[in-house]
Amino acid sequence: MHQSDIAAYRCRCAQFVLAITPPLSNLPHRDPSICGVPSIVIPRNDGRCVFTINADRDRKSTNLRRKDGKDExxxxxxxxxxNLAVAYDTADKEAAFTYILESALLPMDVDEGNSVNETRRI
Incomplete structure (x- = not known):
């Protein structure tokens, strides 16, 4: 993997939050008709997708009623x-996916000197 293969994202407050390969633009979206919230799907058990998330995860879940009537x-x-919400899992342990809230993160450039710079909004 080359450094240019790594995509970096920040919160709106400029805090670095996510490093991932491939970039979020190459990942599928969760159907918003299911949960009502546009989200990008990061598969956790897929060797082609490697990421690290710099965010605080809630210990207790938020219970939501999906549009199909099921609880999630x-x-x-x-x-x-x-403290802006940037992502979520739907399982307490060993979640198959992590979901990035679509408008929560802004992309950053990763240059050859390992520094990270803002580029544009996703």
């Missing part, structure tokens, strides 16, 4: 600086 538990991730 969300374990929210929050920015460590401003």
């Amino acid at each position: 538990r969300w374990f929210m991730y929050h920015c460590p600086r401003c």
